Amino acid sequence: MLEINNISKSFYRNIALDDVSLRVNKGEIYGLLGPNGAGKTTLIRIINRIIEPDKGHIRFNGDLMTEKHLEVIGYLPEERGLYKSMTVEDHAIFLGRLRGLSKKDVQMKLNYWLEKFQITDWRIKRIEELSKGMAQKIQFICTVLHEPDLLILDEPFSGFDPINVELIKQELIEMRAKGKTIILSTHNMRSVEEICDRAALIHASKKVAEGRISELQEERKTGLYAVKFRGNMIAFVNALWVGFEIEDKEILGDDRFVVRVKMRGDNQFEDLLKVLIGQVKIEAAWEVLPTMQDVFIDLVKVKEEVKND
Amino acid sequence: MTKSWLIAVRELKERIGSRSFLLLSIMGPMIILLMISMLFVLGDQGKQHWNVLITDPAGIMENKILANEDKSVNYSFGDSYLEIEDFRDGKRFQEFDAMLEINEKVLQNKTVFVFFRDKPSVRMQTRVQFHVERRLEERMVDEFTDLSVQEFRKIKQPMNVAFRNVYDPNDESSDKRGWVGFFFGAVIFSFIFLFGMTILRSISREKSNRIVEVLLASVNPRQLMAGKIAGIGIAAFLQFLIWGLIIGLGLYLMRSYIFTNPLEVANMDIQQLSDEGSRYSLDQMFQAREYNEFVELIFERVRFSTMIFYFLMFFIGGYFFYASFFAAIGSTSGSESDGQQFVLPLVFILLASIYAGYYSLENPDALIVDYLQYIPFTSPIVVMVKLAYGYGPGEAYQIWLSLIILLVSSLLTMMIAGRLYKNGILQFGHRVKFSLLIKWLGKS
Structure with missing residues (x-):
């Protein structure tokens, strides 16, 4: 769907993007992760042709990207505004027409969204009469009004109230089901785990990782397993013997615990279960994968260390 | 686009x-x-009372002017020609606000100059013009026609009265x-x-x-x-x-x-002008004659x-x-x-x-x-x-x-x-x- 090839961009002496290449597949939600100032917004602006790259090119559905592709892209910037004195409808018509829709189309589609969000009476309200949360919904509607094939959201959840965040997540999942492609730039890692299929991490102007969420987590797993059991903690510790190491434990009450264990030597998960069976009553056991938060911090840290060396 | x-x-x-x-x-x-x-109205601001010296070496006006009962203008007659410099600087002329020059050929060239010290209001200009015009009309009628003044006024043409600043007689700074x-x-x-x-x-x-x-x-x-x-x-x-x-x-x-x-002509009340009684309702007539440079x-x-x-x-x-x-x-x-x-x-x-x-x-x-x-x-x-x-x-x-x-x-x-x-x-x-x-x- 979208191929970003060797994009570099610098502002005077500051390098914002250094040879970044990404591939976003059709019908997926793609997370663009990175700390503040990493270059995410610059990359998004380049995709939206708001600024031009110094080097590199972008392909959209195999073609070199041109201005006409903008009509099938929807963009919700991080810093987003609305004209305060305009009504919701006028605003939608204005932005919709800029994206190539006719006035009639806009009105039809606006109806659909207002009904869907159960806010039909907002149509003639002026933006300044709306609360912040209400305005956020309108911003989202204006972004997706022209049914873009590619939706780019820059920090969509920052500043949104939890109800809107949930609402928008559901919308995004629904849109993906319809075959739309979504790029999500965020540092809200929970939402990445929840809805993203793949992600790339950008740090200090460079791409440091890209892949499926599970792959990224897999790559950074530390051989940690968790066991949830009922019984005696001393019995548990005795059973482990020397082949395993307890990382931490969590007491749940009613003699129930969750203990995270690291393998030593050649020991496997199965070995752990074997030594425990009969000693405690195992309720659940699983491999502990790092959260995206951990992956993110880990990657950034590694990068910093490399840089310092 | x-x-x-x-x-x-x-x-x-x-x-x-x-x-x-x-x-x-x-x-x-x-x-x-x-x-x-x-601006129009301010053009009408100026001295409310004027002392005018009429220099009339040829005695054409015979020391008479129409409206001596008009309190706002006081006319005095001089029988000799006066240079504007003399009028401007002469001590005995300082009491006069303006000099009205009646040249010897006024009945032919129909031009009268009024040299003022301070620019008069439009109303004042109109008054002076009106007074002089009426008096000279009478003289012209006497001189050139067998008509009565009333008959003449029915066919009359307006007189050109040019107001000029004594310091700028040629009106260069307009x-x-x-x-x-x-x-x-x-x-x-x-x-x-x-x-x-x-x-x-x-x-x-x-x-x-x-x-x-x-x-x-x-x-x-x-x-x-x-x-x-x-x-x-x-x-x-x-x-x-x-x-x-x-x-x-x-x-x-x-x-x-x-x-x-x-x-x-449409704005002039000729009937009123030709009426002898009209000199007593001058003010009324001036209402219709308001006019100024702006x-x-x-x-x-x-x-x-x-x-x-x-x-x-x-x-x-x-x-x-x-x-x-x-x-x-x-x-x-x-x-x-x-x-x-x-x-x-x-x-x-x-x-x-x-x-x-x-x-x-x-x-x-x-x-x-x-x-x-x-x-x-x-x-x-x-x-x-x-x-x-x-x-x-x-x-x-x-x-x-x-x-x-x-x-x-x-x-x-x-x-x-x-x-x-x-x-x-x-x-x-x-x-x-x-x-x-x-x-x-x-x-x-």
């Missing part, structure tokens, strides 16, 4: 929908009409027409300032509420800037049309009902058709020229207040240009004015002033040259502003420095 148009239409709708636009559309022309009528040009130029600059500030505010507001990034995902920065300037320009033009309409209508109504032209200036001396055409051309050229500066300031400023500082130099330029207009008003033939009329910063007002004075034959090319220079420079400044706009519009929270602007200019 379509996108620029969409931006322009939105901008236009917002301007027209705003309360200030409506207020300005009505209040602006009303204030100007009020000012014009105040710059009234130039003032009209200056006024037109000042209107251009007021509109430029007013709507230039609107451009600046509109751009920095879009910048600060960050809608600009949403827009830039659909239109390129140049389209956005062009649409914005055009939209606000159309609003300015519309406002100007409304002004023109209201002021035009107001002047027309004033002409018809308040400041009527006394020399038009009325004359506005209704008679300005060639509105030519002025309006060039006015519009220079209005458009000047607007685009200056608008690009305002747009550049708006787009490069880091915050809304940041831009305000950069407006100041621009305001100075605008004021200096208005002064240039005033300078050309005072010295229309100065060499520097010839140059000022080509400089796009000053040309809209200087050309207006020069136009009002009138270009000589074979000089019309100067207007067109000036107009072409203005339009070409506006294109140039628009291109420069476009570049600054493109590089500055997504930069936030910085302080504008000159070096930064140069950098942005250098980037394509």
